[in-house]
Amino acid sequence: MSFLSLSTDPVTEAYPDQPLAVSVDSTVGEVIELMRAQRGSCVLVCADDDCQGKVLGIFTERDALRWMAQGAAAQIGIRDWMTANPTVIDAKSSVGSAIQAMSAGGYRHLPIVDETGTPKSVISVRGLVHYLVDHFPNTIYTLPPEPGKTYDREGA
Amino acid sequence: MILCPACGSENLDGADECAECLHSLTDLSLPRAMTAVERGLLDDRIAALNPRTPVTVGPDAPVSEVLQKLINDRLGCVVVVDSQQRLLGIFTERDALMRLNVDAAKLAARPISSVMTVSPATLRMRDKIAFALHRMHVGGYRHVPILDDQDRLAGVISIRGILAYLTERHTASA
Numbered sequence: 001m002s003f004l005s006l007s008t009d010p011v012t013e014a015y016p017d018q019p020l021a022v023s024v025d026s027t028v029g030e031v032i033e034l035m036r037a038q039r040g041s042c043v044l045v046c047a048d049d050d051c052q053g054k055v056l057g058i059f060t061e062r063d064a065l066r067w068m069a070q071g072a073a074a075q076i077g078i079r080d081w082m083t084a085n086p087t088v089i090d091a092k093s094s095v096g097s098a099i100q101a102m103s104a105g106g107y108r109h110l111p112i113v114d115e116t117g118t119p120k121s122v123i124s125v126r127g128l129v130h131y132l133v134d135h136f137p138n139t140i141y142t143l144p145p146e147p148g149k150t151y152d153r154e155g156a
Numbered sequence: 157m158i159l160c161p162a163c164g165s166e167n168l169d170g171a172d173e174c175a176e177c178l179h180s181l182t183d184l185s186l187p188r189a190m191t192a193v194e195r196g197l198l199d200d201r202i203a204a205l206n207p208r209t210p211v212t213v214g215p216d217a218p219v220s221e222v223l224q225k226l227i228n229d230r231l232g233c234v235v236v237v238d239s240q241q242r243l244l245g246i247f248t249e250r251d252a253l254m255r256l257n258v259d260a261a262k263l264a265a266r267p268i269s270s271v272m273t274v275s276p277a278t279l280r281m282r283d284k285i286a287f288a289l290h291r292m293h294v295g296g297y298r299h300v301p302i303l304d305d306q307d308r309l310a311g312v313i314s315i316r317g318i319l320a321y322l323t324e325r326h327t328a329s330a
Contacts, residue, residue, distance in 0.1 A: 006323075006326060029258050032253065032257050032258060033257065033258060035253060036253060036254055036257050039254075041250075041253075061249040061250065061252070061253050062249060064249075064252065064253050065223065065226060065227065065249050065252050065253075066227055067260075068223055068252055068256055068260035068261075069220075069223035069224055069226065069227045071220070071260065071261045071264065074258050096323075096326075099319065099323050100323075103316075103319070103320060103323070125298070125315055125316070125319065126296065126315075128319065129289065129292065129293050129315060129319070130293060132289065132322065133289060133290065133293045136193075136194055136197060136286070
């Protein structure tokens with residue numbers, strides 16, 4: 001039986017995803033088609049495609065929605081629609097501090113970076129839920145259909 | 157071996173009642189909450205999350221109007237209902253990305269019912285929070301509409317609301 005240790009478990013326990021990365025010279029149209037094809041919910045925007053060095057920006061479903069609502073052109077640069085200088089988190093941070101940073105900023109994604117600031121993965125709300133479900137398997141998976149009701153067994 | 161909680165005698169695994177004192181052993185396999193967070197998950201019902209009143213639109217609302225509403229009201233989803241407040245579907249950011257994508261401008265005048273997710277998974281106010289979390293995890297949903305006993309829309313819960321609720325309990329107990 002495992003117990004929840006939000007303040008000691010590193011953030012890498014919460015099922016980080018491999019990030020989709022694009023160059024800052026891409027267009028919004030290219031990026032959201034990539035998101036659809038890869039079923040991704042966010043992309044990191046870097047100086048070049050292999051994403052060494054600092055993250056310049058993040059582009060999420062929410063930014064895509066803003067772009068759609070405004071009916072802007074697909075050829076417009078991602079630079080104009082990304083969220084620049086996103087909040088990032090160190091790989092050694094705890095799950096608890098990640099949850100705090102996400103709820104304080106209203107983020108659904110946080111890039112995890114190494115010492116040089118190069119993004120290694122992205123932690124998402126979905127990963128956090130997976131982590132929580134993992135840590136309460138007894139609580140979550142063995143719930144009787146209507147808790148509090150007693151059941152008579154039938155048959156052998 | 158199962159120890160009888162009433163008399164302490166040993167019983168074979170799988171026994172329904174204690175051979176010594178006839179105390180029922182069937183509920184020993186039910187989960188027991190260990191921490192405040194687990195108790196919150198197990199005992200509290202969705203009503204404790206205070207599901208917010210959802211923003212609803214009719215099935216004929218144009219896509220462009222719904223997108224504007226999502227942005228202006230800072231929403232992650234709108235619920236599509238008929239005139240009797242019965243649930244028809246849900247339209248989320250995810251649907252926008254998957255179904256509109258680069259064609260958003262072309263589809264702007266189409267009715268929302270053509271791009272919404274039809275008959276999404278729903279829950280009731282009396283369902284446990286653990287059950288909701290399980291549903292959302294397995295289905296990959298971020299929003300689940302809550303129905304009342306007449307199958308009318310009563311609210312919407314979000315993954316964010318559940319996380320906030322659990323972390324609040326966690327910090328309160330730590």
